[in-house]
Amino acid sequence: MLRTNKDNMKQQIQYKINSKTKPLGSLGISELLAEQICLVQNTLHPELKNPTILVFAADHGIAQCGVSAYPAEVTSQMVLNFLNGGAAINVFCRQHHIQLKVIDAGVNFDFEPHPQLIDAKIAKGTRNFLIEKAMTAEQLQHCFAKAREIIEITYANDCNIIGFGEMGIGNTSSASMLMSALCNLPIEDCVGRGTGLDDAQLQHKLTILRQAQQNHPKPLNAQEALQFFGGFEIAQICGAMLAAYEKNMLILVDGFIATSAFLCAYHIKPEIIKNAIFCHQSDEQGHQKMLNYLNAKPILNLGMRLGEGTGCAVAYPIIQSAVNFMNEMASFESAGVSNKK
Amino acid sequence: MLRTNKDNMKQQIQYKINSKTKPLGSLGISELLAEQICLVQNTLHPELKNPTILVFAADHGIAQCGVSAYPAEVTSQMVLNFLNGGAAINVFCRQHHIQLKVIDAGVNFDFEPHPQLIDAKIAKGTRNFLIEKAMTAEQLQHCFAKAREIIEITYANDCNIIGFGEMGIGNTSSASMLMSALCNLPIEDCVGRGTGLDDAQLQHKLTILRQAQQNHPKPLNAQEALQFFGGFEIAQICGAMLAAYEKNMLILVDGFIATSAFLCAYHIKPEIIKNAIFCHQSDEQGHQKMLNYLNAKPILNLGMRLGEGTGCAVAYPIIQSAVNFMNEMASFESAGVSNKK
Numbered sequence: 034m035l036r037t038n039k040d041n042m043k044q045q046i047q048y049k050i051n052s053k054t055k056p057l058g059s060l061g062i063s064e065l066l067a068e069q070i071c072l073v074q075n076t077l078h079p080e081l082k083n084p085t086i087l088v089f090a091a092d093h094g095i096a097q098c099g100v101s102a103y104p105a106e107v108t109s110q111m112v113l114n115f116l117n118g119g120a121a122i123n124v125f126c127r128q129h130h131i132q133l134k135v136i137d138a139g140v141n142f143d144f145e146p147h148p149q150l151i152d153a154k155i156a157k158g159t160r161n162f163l164i165e166k167a168m169t170a171e172q173l174q175h176c177f178a179k180a181r182e183i184i185e186i187t188y189a190n191d192c193n194i195i196g197f198g199e200m201g202i203g204n205t206s207s208a209s210m211l212m213s214a215l216c217n218l219p220i221e222d223c224v225g226r227g228t229g230l231d232d233a234q235l236q237h238k239l240t241i242l243r244q245a246q247q248n249h250p251k252p253l254n255a256q257e258a259l260q261f262f263g264g265f266e267i268a269q270i271c272g273a274m275l276a277a278y279e280k281n282m283l284i285l286v287d288g289f290i291a292t293s294a295f296l297c298a299y300h301i302k303p304e305i306i307k308n309a310i311f312c313h314q315s316d317e318q319g320h321q322k323m324l325n326y327l328n329a330k331p332i333l334n335l336g337m338r339l340g341e342g343t344g345c346a347v348a349y350p351i352i353q354s355a356v357n358f359m360n361e362m363a364s365f366e367s368a369g370v371s372n373k374k
Numbered sequence: 375m376l377r378t379n380k381d382n383m384k385q386q387i388q389y390k391i392n393s394k395t396k397p398l399g400s401l402g403i404s405e406l407l408a409e410q411i412c413l414v415q416n417t418l419h420p421e422l423k424n425p426t427i428l429v430f431a432a433d434h435g436i437a438q439c440g441v442s443a444y445p446a447e448v449t450s451q452m453v454l455n456f457l458n459g460g461a462a463i464n465v466f467c468r469q470h471h472i473q474l475k476v477i478d479a480g481v482n483f484d485f486e487p488h489p490q491l492i493d494a495k496i497a498k499g500t501r502n503f504l505i506e507k508a509m510t511a512e513q514l515q516h517c518f519a520k521a522r523e524i525i526e527i528t529y530a531n532d533c534n535i536i537g538f539g540e541m542g543i544g545n546t547s548s549a550s551m552l553m554s555a556l557c558n559l560p561i562e563d564c565v566g567r568g569t570g571l572d573d574a575q576l577q578h579k580l581t582i583l584r585q586a587q588q589n590h591p592k593p594l595n596a597q598e599a600l601q602f603f604g605g606f607e608i609a610q611i612c613g614a615m616l617a618a619y620e621k622n623m624l625i626l627v628d629g630f631i632a633t634s635a636f637l638c639a640y641h642i643k644p645e646i647i648k649n650a651i652f653c654h655q656s657d658e659q660g661h662q663k664m665l666n667y668l669n670a671k672p673i674l675n676l677g678m679r680l681g682e683g684t685g686c687a688v689a690y691p692i693i694q695s696a697v698n699f700m701n702e703m704a705s706f707e708s709a710g711v712s713n714k715k
Contacts, residue, residue, distance in 0.1 A: 125699075371447055
């Protein structure tokens with residue numbers, strides 16, 4: 034039987050993994066990660082270069098409806114916190130020497146220029162999708178074009194592994210709407226407490242989102258879903274993931290909102306899943322079902338639900354461990370260790 | 375109501391965690407880790423100093439009964455692999471700047487001196503516990519005394535967080551016997567495939583261990599269980615954990631065998647659990663039940679079953695993340711971020 038080069042590479046990778054001085058399969062998920070990374074990079078000597086996390090921030094018209102536990106100005110305040118180095122994502126990126134950039138995809142605030150801030154503002158927040166489309170078709174195309182530019186720059190900086198985070202008060206509502214539309218699940222299955230709604234607030238959010246669903250036709254595709262429900266940061270992440278896939282980068286998928294962006298990208302380009310590393314399972318209800326839809330097994334389950342790309346950053350050393358064991362561990366033969374009886 | 379200083383410290387820790395710029399509780403397990411570490415160190419500014427992993431190695435008389443998928447000489451071969459830097463634990467310790475020492479607790483081999491090797495050999499392997507006690511009472515005391523010395527040295531090197539790994543062909547059999555005795559569980563619930571037994575080999579292992587259980591009285595306590603079933607590395611890890619607790623170190627608990635050593639230490643000194651961080655859930659059947667017995671929720675579940683302390687090493691950056699967010703993240707107040715509505 035003829036084998037393709039890819040089958041051949043897969044066999045060679047498996048052989049290399051199995052020849053390492055450890056019981057077969059005993060590194061669990063790390064072995065699957067090593068295999069995936071080697072396949073993406075088409076090599077037996079994988080390498081992670083200049084890991085970068087891009088945090089996209091934007092405001093949401095739907096926040097006017099009281100769907101979040103926090104006031105809308107927290108979006109801009111948290112962007113300033115990112116730029117001052119005080120947020121969780123700053124701490125974890127510093128720990129793991131991950132480059133961090135913040136993208137103003139559409140925050141309702143005028144920021145001073147800052148070396149870590151990229152201006153890709155589409156507008157000062159989406160429109161309220163309870164009553165109208167979150168963005169125009171032109172704005173969506175603008176999101177994709179800006180995202181592509183940002184990836185071009187990141188790729189030019191010799192980065193081959195990229196994570197995506199988000200900040201945007203109200204954006205779990207957009208993510209829930211996208212999930213419901215693209216996974217064909219009732220909105221009830223897709224709505225959670227976000228940053229910490231109580232029971233009554235959760236009911237209110239659900240009522241609003243159910244109404245919003247009735248106010249729009251069923252979206253025909255991912256692009257239309259993004260246009261209907263936003264947000265600018267989710268659309269830019271989706272576009273950036275697609276552009277990163279074209280550059281054959283490894284794509285780190287974070288929690289509920291980032292995964293909803295991935296879900297859109299996956300609907301546009303299903304092959305993207307080959308390059309996706311699902312970093313963690315969020316505590317936000319709905320994320321597990323979204324991961325199931327994607328048949329994704331995340332690396333971590335730490336009960337986190339913070340966004341910002343924090344799941345990507347915390348999972349990064351485990352991805353690095355997979356690469357390191359592949360490159361550095363001795364084989365049974367080289368170490369003179371007896372193999373299985 | 376009067377409050378003790380500890381209650382007061384606990385409140386202060388919780389207040390500090392909750393004032394960080396993130397939704398309440400949104401860092402999940404990391405917040406529990408931060409609280410535990412602050413409580414152990416009695417501070418709001420925790421610190422991990424000179425992290426160290428000690429890998430204890432020894433041979434087992436029971437290996438003669440064909441309970442392992444690998445030949446007994448793999449114990450000494452793997453020790454040499456550790457000293458040459460080629461094993462999984464070497465790779466992960468290098469990645470995270472963790473000091474690694476290897477302890478010959480009772481390997482059936484004469485090693486040349488090596489800067490990373492500590493000679494604490496009790497004998498060239500335990501006796502076969504199918505037919506007799508694995509070690510004498512004097513040998514067990516010797517194990518505890520040697521372990522204490524090693525911890526004294528590590529503590530003198532200003533280490534405050536220590537992980538324990540093991541290597542010893544046959545040692546899942548000892549761990550299963552300890553678990554069955556100390557958790558009061560039938561041996562069937564405690565036996566697994568170890569380094570990779572097939573169905574028939576697993577049945578054979580179970581038959582041997584069931585017979586061994588019949589050949590000994592029920593152990594009166596953890597010390598007697600260790601004496602009956604070994605091994606030297608498990609007894610030394612148990613003693614080292616107890617000594618580390620006396621020094622108020624953080625104790626990283628690895629997989630099935632290391633947890634069986636912790637189980638013994640816990641039976642001797644239940645308070646030790648305050649300092650224990652359970653790093654991962656092993657894929658070895660039985661580990662989940664052992665963790666349940668200890669009411670322990672491990673950090674990682676990566677499907678690993680390699681031993682050597684690899685679970686501790688891979689989990690280490692997540693523990694460091696917990697300390698880092700506590701020390702480095704801004705508060706709502708300091709960052710000027712609005713809190714919950």
